[in-house]
Amino acid sequence: MTTTTTAPTGPATAERSGLSFGGVLRSEAIKLTTLRSTVWCFAIIVLVTVGLAFLLAATFFTPAPLPDDGVQAVWVQVGTLGITFSQLVVAVLGALVITGEYSTGMIRSTLTAVPRRIPALAAKAIVIGVATFVVGLVSVLAAAFLPAGILAGNGAEPDFADPAAYAAFAGGALYLALIAVLSLSIGTIVRNSAGGIAASLGLLLVVPGVLSLIAAITSTEWLQNLSQFLPSALGNVLYAYPQDTGPVPDGIVALEPWQAALWLFAWVAVAFATAAVLIKRRDA
Amino acid sequence: MIEVRGLSKHYGSTTAVDDVTFTVKPGMVTGFLGPNGAGKSTTMRMIVGLDRPSAGSATVNGRPYAEHRAPLREVGVLLDAKAVHTGRSARNHLRALAATHGIAKARVDEVIALTGLESVARKRVGGFSLGMGQRLGIAAALLGDPATLILDEPVNGLDPEGVIWVRTLARHLASEGRTVFLSSHLMSEMAQTADHIIVLGRGKVVADAPVHQILEMAKGTAVRVRAPRSEALAELLRGDGVDVTADDGGRLRVTGITAPRIGELAASTGLVLHELTPLEGSLEDAYLALTQGEVEYHAGALPPSPDGSFPTAPSATMTAPTSATGGTR
Helix, strand or coil: CCCCCCCCCCCCCCCCCCCCHHHHHHHHHHHHHCCHHHHHHHHHHHHHHHHHHHHHHHHCCCCCCCCHHHHHHHHHHHHHCCHHHHHHHHHHHHHHHHHHHHHHCHHHHHHHHCCCCHHHHHHHHHHHHHHHHHHHHHHHHHHHHCCHHHHHHCCCCCCCCCHHHHHHHHHHHHHHHHHHHHHHHHHHHHCCHHHHHHHHHHHHHHHHHHHHHHHHHHCCHHHHHHHCCCHHHHHHHHHCCCCCCCCCCCCCCCCCHHHHHHHHHHHHHHHHHHHHHHHHHCCC | CEEEEEEEEEECCEEEEEEEEEEECCCCEEEEECCCCCCHHHHHHHHCCCCCCCEEEEEECCECHHHCCCHHHHEEEECCCCCCCCCCEHHHHHHHHHHHCCCCHHHHHHHHHHCCCHHHCCCEHHHCCHHHHHHHHHHHHHCCCCCEEEEECCCCCCCHHHHHHHHHHHHHHHHCCCEEEEEECCHHHHHHHCCEEEEEECCEEEEEEEHHHHHHCCCCCEEEEECCCHHHHHHHHCECCEEEEECCCCCEEEECCCHHHHHHHHHHCCCCCCEEEECCCHHHHHHHHHHCCCCCCCCCCCCCCCCCCCCCCHHHHHHHHHHHCCCCC
């Protein structure tokens, strides 16, 4: 390493630009793209989603010809099968965006540069949300179209001009983006990588199982209904192909995709608001 | 210009910073001295808004840090060399910080060159030594070309060359009219760098004065004398406030009389002197005297020797804890 023993300081830059939200957004985008973990996570999402789609398309078998909406449902299923996996990757990534800063001390640099703090958190949410949406959409569309020929060969030829299918694909990407932001908020609240990841994955994987188990044992309707409002259940509604499955049993809630989206936004809003209050108030 | 007024920080029942008031003026290097755990880092963190004060206020250039339109252009901070994501390269770390303020990429390369990090700029920070991390922290502080610099233990972990570099840099920045505020627990370092010193002990300001005044606070400036007939010389000097102690090597440590006066006395009686050295370590003594009883973590049961200094060499006592500069949480 060379040592500069003379100590010239840089000339004062001509234009003295200041702190701006656009700048903070750029900064967070640089931060996200300059970590290997991000690149790996996004690559894994695309690979696994497309891989699973090929697996499902190749092994698909129908003894009798399906009705049109049945074919579309299968096609959407092929495209969105990977989301079950992607949501876990995205939850980890979302938590790490902030807990990685807490564990390394980077958060002190971040909050010194953006001392009002909430713009930094908001920028993180926007950047991870948008990036996840884009990667999620690419993975789902690739998973839907690349194996479509194989699927058609197995007796299910999808209608590529069906807006309901695209709504489901977009819903899947939106779900992943919202899970990333939810996980970022949880990570901000707990400020610890292991804790943040455990809490997010627990909410996605463990809580639904426990709730439905208890609901099944006690056959309580309200518990069954409650589990409809968990993020993962809301996501299922968002990225499933809307099929007419007959009348819903009395007293059981069935959400429309737009309702599911609103409830998911509510989850994210509450978690993000809590995170914002805490990051503003706590010592860094 | 940094103005701190009645600043306090309590953690539960513990008081880290206790009603601290001081002003750091531009155009000079102000040293912030104190033993580990004295509250230096906490005070600095409160100045830049990372920690919320329990009471009091801190302003930089007339405003709370967070209320500046371009904080990084007002104040450059090195709080902690490890305030960097270990998975990112040095250059990308600086690029991310620069982006918040729309600082040009050219400036990023400039501070990399300035801190001598060119060869490692594209390597991940996780593999950096403490010294390289320190340089990166200083690069980040200089990024916005700020009028005020706050550097917490900047020489910590640097090799001697690096220490001189930081010293030169601090002096240079101050000579450009900037406010330079740097902390250290090493008195000897401050003596060579700072114009003004604020001493903190157990969260309180113990002294706030120009370096030479802090020096004068040293109890009994000492002079080292070597003479072939040291006993005769000791006999001559002793008395009326003058204290002479001899060490194993036959050298005398004389307090209460100036070096020129010793020379004159020796000449007048025809005694030969081989050495006559005013002891520079007295700043260390001043520091110890000031912070005595203010040290939160004593190194154990080292009983003070009769002359009030520690039995080990003073410099060793002060430099030993370099590797354990705590205060950071």
